[in-house]
Amino acid sequence: MDDNGSIVVAGCHCGDHAYQDKYLKKEITDPWTEVDKINYAGAWDAATGKYIPDWSPVVQSRAGQGVWGSFFDSTGALWIGGDLTDSMRAGQVNQWSGGFIRFAPRDSVAPSTPGAISSTPNADGATATLAWGASSDAGSGVTYEVLRGNRVIASTTATNLTVPVPAEATTYVVRARDVTGNRSASTAVFTLQPASPNALTFVTNGDSWSWRYSSDALPADWNAATFDASSWAVGKGLFARGVSGAATNIDPSNLATKPLSAQFRKTFTVDDPTTVVNGKVSVIANDGVVVYLNGVELGRVRMPAGAITQNTLANGVVSNATAVSNRVVFDVPAGALVAGTNVITASVHASYRATTDLSFDLAFTAERGTAPAPAPGPVTGLVATTAQTSVALGWTAPSGTTAAASYVVSRNGVKVGTVTAPATTFTDTGLTAGTAYTYAVTAVSAAGVASTPVTVQATTTAAAPVGPAVSVPSGSSWSWRYSADALPGDWNTVGFDASSWAVGKGVLGRGATVATNIDPSSLATKPLSAQFRTSFTVSDAASVKDGTVSVIADDGVVLYLNGVELGRANLPAGSITQNTYATAAPRATTAAGARVTFQVPATLVKEGANVLAASVHANYRGTPDLTFDAALTMPR
Known part of the structure; x- marks a missing residue:
């Protein structure tokens, strides 16, 4: 006996029957729920204990001793062994087994769901x-x-x-x-x-077509109604090469060098094309196809854009089976049919010369219905007025019997808006300055019939020249004070009068090589801080972008723009006075070589006068040096 977690397999010296829910070997009249054949080995559901009648191997025993052992190997295969001589494999074929029989695991994975019908x-x-x-x-x-x-x-x-x-x-x-x-x-x-009583079938599967399969150049008018195709072969769909069961083999001589394409023509008659609606062309396209109706392309699939020749390669590959089960459908637009004789044509192309198969068939169905109202006329007087990032369009509604219910506006071939009549204006925004665009306006009737589009070229105006960056360079001139007197409350704002302060260029400081010495008299009791202000003027503040300011922090510094703190280094949190101590004591050379950088939001910059201010603090009163300089840059 052995199990694989879901099935229990057991052997016996028996070849008769298994009685479900019977546990004692007594008369067969004792209670049981089901009787199934068993032949030396049987299988039971490990969870329910129910016998599995689907597994009933046909084996033979030499002396009727049956199965002595069983096990599941690492591959999931079941092995049974014992007094066994023969077994029967698939197809009811007897085989000698020599004491051991192997049962491979059964495939239990279902196929994938077929594609849509x-x-x-x-x-x-x-x-x-x-x-x-x-x-x-x-x-x-x-x-x-x-x-x-x-x-x-x-x-x-x-x-x-x-x-x-x-x-x-x-x-x-x-x-x-x-x-x-x-x-x-x-x-x-x-x-x-x-x-449907109104159903129309112009071309059916298996219809008769004129066809050619050749590397010769295609005549320019091969898809026109007037082309003479009397020299072409004639056959019925399915047309193919390399496809078993095709109605017409287009390569009966099995050409050594296969042409890359085949062409097909079919004529049919239409009595009243104005009442033909909902036209659909369904085509088997293996590998690629271009379909024309009366010389006008209806559509293409797995084919490149541009002109098609007999040597154009399809840009995708499918098998005949895939093409048959995934037919391509093209809509037939109103006005494509004519009264009397019409011609539908197709050019089928291989993706490479040695492709294993090439196949084609086509059906064309429609319905008899009420002819839609004619399309509106095209709009007139389409004009474009440009700005730097927008284009305003205006036009005159079309004249004629069919009124426009709406207008579709496209930019460079992509729809960008719909205007509901009677409005005749549209503004396209979010454009790039100095860029050329092509706009098209199409009138659409209430029935959804579209007019011929009318186009206009428009180039947005160039962007205004960008002004110079806002800059306060290193070495600029600063108003400064070095005093133990209390700081005025508004000392760092635009409105503060600093005319009584000294003026000098950076680097400013004491106890180091500087451009401006702030302690020329070498005060016996040194103030703990010095303050600096410089003003600069900004025009067109709205064009200024976020920038940065770098500063020498010797020992500590707090920086302001128009009274708003930009940041601090080596200073405690909270309010700053003239007697606040720095929290570190770098030397002048160290601070100059490792400037501190703060971000400067463009929203702090004002039109006109602006003030950059700094308060520099010593770590202790006898610090050997105290220095400052700053550089601000803000692009536009």
Whole structure:
């Protein structure tokens, strides 16, 4: 007996039956709830103790002694051993076992959920093709179960299935099943609608097309209605090379050098194009495709921008199965069809010359409806008025029978606003000075039909020249005092009159090499502090950015701009007087070599006069030196 945490496996000298909930070997009439076959080994649910009838190996014993031992190895495989000679593997194939039998762990991981279901009509008018994205599985391939009304109606290894067009709305889901029997979650429900009495089908899957597969240059008008394609081959979709089961093989001779593209043309007739609405073109694009209607491009996928030639490479690669289950859909705009003969064309391109497959098919459906009102006329008189960071647009509403309900404004091809009529102005802000922009204004009717856009060029005005940076350089001239007298309360503000103070240039100090000696008479009792002020004028203060001020702190210093403290170094917290002691005593040379820097917010700078002020303090009255200088820089 052994277990793997969830299953208990036990052997026995038996080949008869296991009686669930029977614990004594008496008459079989004793109470039991279920009887299952057992052949020398059985498995039970470790949590519930219930017998697991799904695991019932077919083995043979030499003398009926059965299984003597069992264990699960590190890979999860189960081994049983004993009086065993033969066992039966998958496919009911008998094999000699020689006393030991190995049971590999069963795959219990479900495949991934298939992609969403889509449908396209078929040429017979009575059926449609359902297609879905492929599922993946860690083991071998998967089989898809298609359910209609919650019942499985088909199993297929393909990613598409032909079903009848129903008389009433019918729901479908698809799930994937692997070879072990694990099933994926189902796709989202897809509802196939009955054919509408107004439904129109111009081109169906499997229709007949003219085609060419060649490296020769494409005629310039190959996609026009007037082009003569009588020399082209004719076949039915699916068109492909390298795809098993394609209706038309475009490379029957298996060319050594494969062309990079194939072209297809299909003509059809429209009686009253003004009543054709909701046109949709669904295309299998393997690898890339460009689709045209009457010579005008409807759209492209996995193709570069610009002109397309026969040698243009697709910029993405897909397989035929992926392209079939993920068809590309293009909307057909109003006015694209003409009365009488129309032509739809496609150029299909490989992403590289040796790509394993190339395939194409297309369906074009629409509805008969009420023709929308014509588009409004284009706006007139579009003008742009520029400023440094904005452009103001103005225009005149279009004339004609269809009124504009709104206007869409785009800048450089990107929508930037919508204006509700009758307004005819728009201002675009937050722009870059001295920059050219292209604006387009499109009138849109109440029905959502858009006019031809009208464009105008606009260049914002250049930014005003930036003024010089605000600066108080080192060595500037300062008003100063060196006194034990009490400090006036407003000594560091713009309004203070410092005309009685001395004036000198930095570096200012005593006891060191300085430009201005603040103690020329060598006072016997030295004051504990000295104060300094310098004023500077600022114009266009709004353009000034945050800056910095660096200062010599010998011994301690507190710095102010317009009376607001910028910071202090080597000074205690709290109010500062003329007799406050510094908290450290660096020498002049040390302080000059390691200036202290404070941030200066631009919000403190005022238009006109500004004052930078400092109070420098000694650590003790007999300190050998006391020095100061500062430099302020604020960019614009």
